[in-house]
Amino acid sequence: MKYLRLPLRAAAVLATLLAAHGVGADESIDALRAELGALKAQYESRIEALEQRLDAAEQQLAREQQQPAEPVESYAAVAAPPAASSYAGAGNEFNPAMGVILNGAYRSYDKSPEDYYIPGLPSGGGLADEGFSIGESEFIFTANVDDWFYGRVTMAVEQEDNDFSTSLEEAFLDTLSLPASTTLRFGRFYSSIGYLNDKHPHSWDFVDQALPYSALLDTQYGDDGIQLRWLAPTDLYLELGAEVFRGASYPAAGDAHSGKGTQSLFGHIGGDVGISNSWTAGLSWLNADARHRDSGSEDDPLAFDGTTQIYIADFVWKWAPNGNNRERNLIFQTEYLWRNENGDYLLSGIDGPEPVDADSSGWYAQLIYQWQPGWRMGVRVDGLNLDNPGPQFAGSALEPLGDDPLRYSLMFDYSHSEFSRIRLQFERDESGLENNNQLTLQYIMSIGAHGAHEF
């Protein structure tokens, strides 16, 4: 617009000068005055017209500055608007994240699950009921307590022979700000030994727990206690931890040592190989004291006093092209559990306690392949090697019969979204007295807050 202003001003000055000179001259003054008057009028009308154009141009400029393509430097069009404060005061602003896992199945077996037990195993193992059942459903609550603590509660509703029971699976607190990369966990929780021990059933890759865990740890070891974990400041992942538990659940019992009956140590390492592979491996040790651990039936009691030691070696390898899990991935997972039971068994029909010092072991290996988003298939072989505790236990539940227990599983599952999964599993179970073919159709659904999954 500047090019308009200069000639305007010049014109205005010229007009004023001409007007001033026009006062007090000779005869031609009148003629000149008339001429000047005409000039003045002409200029005035032109100035007026120019002023109007200038005004219009300035208004146009102002309009353009208000609306259009934002000045690049402020990025106002894409900046976050100031956060609106909307305090309702209803008292539920700090409610914990809540999630519910719905987990149910339809099962069909060749042989009745009533007759199923693993010979040589005091806890006997067990099979879920045939037909429709809701299995185990979990309610999960998590939140930060404050800047020091994080809390988590997992409640499970289980069905057994038409009886529903609610159990507190986990209720623990984690520290958030201890120095030197240490974390303290306390309350009730699953021990971090092995790989599968602290995984909840909804994150298992098969309908049922691997045989060594279900046989030697009664599915998974959880108890009331305290855990200290330390993470090494290395590029290679290295975590070391120790735990002390009350000693109330299998393979411990009776809250030995004034309620400090179980101790454990564990270490996990892991890393990447290129961008497509990652792995983890671990070694764990669990020492559980049992005081009068009942594991027989009512008419055939079987009690154990003594110490159970369990060593676990675990290894997991995951592969995904370029590390992009979404499209395709492969997981190999294996664990070996070794158990020594040293103490006395009290059996019906035998006077006095019988000493036992027996080694048993269990293992599994599995391969899970996701060949396209949502679709996975998996195979698993798991087995046990149960020691014969001696001829004095002939005929009791402690006497292994026949071949070592072995089981083969094949599963397919489909996840329509991150929150739903439907699974079909076939099993050839050679762990009981009779070989059993089993078919299971399972659903696992998650509603509400869904926590992130561990490696």
Added chain:
Amino acid sequence: MNYQAVLKICCTLVLLATARAQAGVQVFACEPEWAALAGEIGGANVETISATNALQDPHYIQARPSLIAGIRKADLLICSGSGLEDGWLPVLLRKGNNPKIQPGQPGHLAASQYVKRLDVPAVLDRAQGDLHAQGNPHIQTDPRNIALVARVVAQRLQQIDPGNAEAYRGNLAAFEEKWSAAINRWQQQAAPLRGKRVVLHHRSWVYLDNWLGLEEEATLEAKPGVPPSAAHLNELLTQLKASPAALIIRAPYQDPQPSEWLTKQTGIPNAALPFTVGGTPDATDLYSLFDVTIRILLEKMGPAGE
């Protein structure tokens, strides 16, 4: 067991581990674009690692042991936020035992909080797919958002490492000048794209579309996070035959098959845009990321292309 030997090994490991010299501010970026931005602002005073690369879907990352080790030593965490990393970052934060980068600390930067988020759902219902309650998290496809986040990165670096505050201020000023010139250049180059209609694999590109004035015709995913189904692709085919689009866009980590099938059926070209630094071999930094993005868009649907 010989406990003394175990103890000795443990102590040696601790000493070895802590003896490692740590140079500069350790930045743990969830996505490559934030690692690149931290490099622009931090210069030689920061060491960056990225949890993901451009060929990985950032929604579905495993909470790998190596990432826990990375979180453990981080001074500053930069992630897109808005739920993008919900499937894995919470585990890393809890297992990494690092109080410096927990939410609420200066070391925890959720980039999308600092920009105007699009696609904030009015109704939260998972029947609508895997929704992000706080809005679309893929903010890095609009360079103006990166400029806004750059300021926050500079401010956090000054807070965490006050000794080098002057350097961070200087780097930010230099970056802002160069970046705003680049934005002007890209906007001029991309002017012919305004109003073109595009089909998206996933709603990863809404910020790019908003910036360049592209119009979204449809998405290959019927619902966010649900893989494109044959039924939905057939519906799209009918829709696109009635009202054609100029281009089908996907990220490098997304399955090319659905978009290639649609191209074959409709003749509408498809393209994998870099999406982030490293998404194509020539998108090596933040500048080339947008150079390449706009070059591909112009090649595929420029004035001559349609």
